Amino acid sequence: MQLAELIRAEIAARGPMPFSRYMERCLYAPGLGYYSAGRTKFGAAGDFVTAPELGSLFAQTVADALMPSLKAVGSRADFVELGGGSGAFAEAAMRAFCEAGTVPRRYRILEPSADLRERQRERLQAAFPQALFSRFEWLDRPPEEPWNGVLFANEVIDALPTTRFCLREGEVYEEHVVADEAGVLEYRDRPADALTSAAVRHVERDLGRAFVDGYRSEILPQLPYWMQAVLGSQESGLVLMIDYGYPRKTFYLPERSDGTLVCHYRHRAHANALILPGLQDITAFVDFTALAEAGNQAGFAVAGFASLAQFLFASGLASRFEQAVAGADEVACYRLAQEVKRLTLPGEMGEKFNIMLLARELPETALPPGIADIDQGFRL
Template identity: 35%
Template sequence: MEFGAGTGKLAAGLLNALATLDAAFETYSIVELSGELRERQRETIEAQAPALANRVRWLDALPEHFEGVVVGNEVLDAMPVRLFVRADHGADAVAHDSRESAPALIGHTINGHTLNDHGTHGAAWYERGVTVAADGRFTFADRPLASPADAALLAGIDADGGYVAETHEAALAFTRTVCSMLTRGAAFFIDYGFPRHEYYHAQRAQGTLMCHYRHRAHGDPFLYPGLTDITAHVEFTGIAEAGVEAGADLLGYTSQARFLMNAGITDALAEIDPQDIEHFLPAANAVQKLLSEAEMGELFKVIAFSRGISETLTAFSRGDRSHTL
């Protein structure tokens, strides 16, 4: 079962790999709500993996139970995040509707957690929401914290005024749902991100929220609403905790480069004759992009969960970073 199948290229590649390995499987399910993307995926699979196209089915929702392998490639980064900013009291970062109410909650506590503690530096955490400005445009509107859970998480971040951070409730809930659905098998998530202690590092002061429009990156989530692709890096410690809380076992966590090398990507490349320039060069370039620290090899991580199986995976045999989560 795959989430976020996009054009269907990964699905076609996995289907062909399963055929090459003579790995038996009943169905390849794709969870996809977009009719347009379904058609694009169908066309890609029929063109690139025609012999197995009849094994593919599309789902509108998750099944109650699933036995098999779950794959999510760049799914978690696309889920909604909440933004928080540490700002000086009364600073311009606190917008119209929240500026006057902020002082009333300074030092207020719920279950022992201080919601807005300005401390000695005169800065406090605010949740960064969205409002509509007088000219009709979307703009940020910061408001006081209202949740002790938010306060507890943010209290652990060593940050000065102006620090922006994200939390990932939607991705955590999705991980719990998938791991609860899994009765026997494994779930793999491939995405860019960091463990919590790196994610909320003091030097990562502007957060990780990034926008893309027509293959160009920018930092304004209000530019071209509905057309801009908005993403944020994944905080993998929370993802690991969510999966384990749902009853799954953490199978492993490592860099994409280490995962692919353990799984034999260089051996697969070696099977192509270097003299066959037409096939070898594109494959070598693709492997370089997937493994290089300057490309995708280090920034992208692979985290996996399992349930009902005792086996370990060769892909996590070396360089497993689960201890860093």
């Protein structure tokens, strides 16, 4: 209710609020936004389950895939994780790095939420001796000084405040949020600014067709600037981004005429972003072609694009599973099997999620093993 009042006050003072600004307020308003307040987000007690919360197999397999890149960079290699969630990934990944003798110089977590940062710190401090815990470092903004190593982002791009656009009589409009006389929030379309219009026209040119009147979807005109801010100081190494989304031709299918926006509240998904501000997650699927373009503009080459299932199997998930079930009891074996199913089945994360690898000043031999055999970059 407090956040809703702040949003109404801003609308009263400044006029209709672009949806991207509304989404930013709902997710990140200090002390009130979904990721800024203290409510549980992840796992059974939260609103959704991310891959690291299923168990340790995901993080172990991802760590195995990224070790060649860390080794290639050498003793100066840092590992940067965007959005550390509960800290589950960092704990399991660091254990895998230790087992392999490939411990990064620093494990840096860029975490804007003070609440999540404290939870991560408590978890990792309890999990590791001081000598290892001292390698963890928390950031509130992307590294500004030059660095080398690996950057990892799981379900980060989908949470970037997105612009919602639509077409009216061939012109580009942008979705805004307004409040009626009773204070009820509702949508209103207004002519788009030059940046949004240019981004939409670029997509139309790339698709080779114009959007029909009434077509509505999401776009991230700020993505190239965001990527430059995040990756600009990374002089060499690898970037791995995992998220749900599609290549552009699939993202903007004619029949997907109301976009991909989805909200999560207590393990239920719906499309009404105007209710429960600050209490529900708001996301949009990722246009992986736009992600590749932004990576290129930031000075990185696309080194691989594949489904999550393909990537995990190529990176040794089956071996990790076999190691885990060896000597495990029946209950543990069942839990591990369920984790693999959630990660790899087409109806679960396996095909809904994709991975993108971006590389800079890194030899091909340092890429995750088997990536060349599964790469589907031609779909971008």
